[in-house]
Amino acid sequence: MNIGSIKQNDNGIYMGRISTLAVAMTIALRAVNSPNPKAPRFEVHALGPNRNWVQVGALFELHSNNTGEAFLNGRIDDPSLAAPLQVSCFRQDDGSYNVVWSRPTRRR
Incomplete structure (x- = not known):
């Protein structure tokens, strides 16, 4: 389910909005520069x-295992939220990202 979008503004900062029935927030992405490949x-701010x-x-x-296409994945959490938001961000042709929410599945 698409819950938002992120676009790069004139200053090169990725900014966007996430909206659900319980959450409405303006977000910005700050690049992490780390030599650690797992960083x-x-x-997300x-x-x-x-x-x-x-x-x-x-x-x-x-x-992606199927196509090799890169995407962003993570979660957004705050004490004001009932549970963390698991999100994936998929790059669009215009350079923006669609933010998609998914409920985590339990491992057996």
């Missing part, structure tokens, strides 16, 4: 009620 690609940015998650770059 996230982006930190949300605009708080006092107009301050708060880190609420991280996105890791993964690749």
